[in-house]
Amino acid sequence: MMIILNSTVFMKPESTIIKQRYERIAPFFDLLEAPMEGLFFKPWRARLWVKATGHHILEVGVGTGKNFDYYPKDVRITAIDFSPKMLKQASQTRDRKHIQVELVLMDVQSLPYADNSFDTVIASFVFCSVPLPIKGLKELYRVCKPGGQVLLLEHVISSKPVFAWAMNMLNPIVVKLLGVNINRNTVKNVKACAFSTVRIDERCGDILKLIEAKK
16 A cells, blocks of 8 residues: 655645654654653553544554554544655554555645544644644544544643643753654643533543543
């Protein structure tokens, strides 16, 4: 299977800068994240994907394909990313594991899909790096079917003042190196959209959040 290139996407300067950082680290991305992945993220990915329902699922920010092992069977899955090199890594993983998924080069801030296209829209650790997160979230809402859901696994700024201060201070350095913001308030951003309900998994801690938003 091939990667589908969406030539209609024109990225703004902020998106281009973030994309370039991901392009730079793509070959080493899994190695860089291996400690956090092994210690914390894997069980949460499983909890996220078990909630995915419907016949057509959109994964936003597929990256190198870390979620492939958790994909539900017998459903159509489209997975997008704005980094060609990350998609190349995902394509290699897909072929090695024989995963049925359509990979598309695309920016979440400007999706070409029609309104009400997907039963579930899902993303893990994506909105920490989207330059205009509310715009991206509104796009997820738009392409989600009525009665469908948007599922997000995200790290957010701490609710504890001392930790929040430290995260705000470190954020410019982390963004410059990795293209990731560690001080986003994604729960608040989701609630700023038009979802009928927004629920946080009760097993979440202070920084890691599994967000379920119903349209």
